[in-house]
């Protein structure tokens with residue numbers, strides 16, 4: 602599979618603090634990669650750099666052969682990189698449909714009719730058609746997370762960067778989420794998914810990247826990456842199982 606995203610030597614500092622330290626990351630077309638690691642490992646920060654939400658302090662991000670290191674999140678979204686936020690930020694006084702429609706219109710730069718169709722399709726895929734007319738501010742956390750996914754999807758991405766959309770789900774809800782994400786892969790979308798719930802993540806990803814203290818400490822086939830001594834140590838040390 603051709604490589605769609607390549608990040609080389611990514612460092613992100615906040616003043617004197619280094620949140621991500623010299624990380625190399627890549628994603629192939631239609632690949633699904635999981636990112637795991639203890640709280641504060643730098644997962645979201647790396648995602649923010651890939652999505653264009655933060656410029657890297659050092660390093661480059663290449664998408665589809667073009668250097669996008671200095672382009673912002675809106676530009677990258679139009680190019681085909683969409684992301685969900687760990688803390689959902691819908692427009693609260695707008696409906697679910699309107700939230701998705703805004704994303705479809707602005708993110709993909711789509712014409713009105715195309716944006717409408719894309720929004721409906723995205724809501725259908727995410728199982729949200731039945732609540733399309735509810736105000737976003739009335740949604741519980743799970744539906745807000747699902748709305749994050751629907752909004753990202755509505756921009757028509759080649760790559761979907763997901764930040765903890767599965768937290769707090771029941772087994773049935775998690776199974777539904779896995780079905781949705783598999784369906785997206787079936788449509789040719791590559792996935793990067795940060796998630797603490799391993800058994801859910803492992804149903805979707807074929808490669809796992811394990812981070813701790815701003816660095817990648819192991820990666821590869823999930824079972825092998827998780828068995829790496831540095832990963833065992835990081836998880837035992839953080840108390841996360």
Ligand SMILES: Nc1ncnc2c1ncn2[C@@H]1O[C@H](COP(=O)(O)OP(=O)(O)OP(=O)(O)O)[C@@H](O)[C@H]1O
Nearest residue numbers: 615618620638639640641642643644645646647687
């Ligand atoms: N905007 C910021 N300004 C200052 N420090 C930040 C900022 N964003 C993140 N950090 C710090 O960088 C480190 C990595 O944070 P990050 O959010 O990337 O971790 P994470 O792996 O996503 O953790 P979690 O699993 O809790 O979501 C943390 O110590 C955090 O406090």
Ligand SMILES: [Mg+2]
Nearest residue numbers: 644645646687
């Ligand atoms: Mg995070």
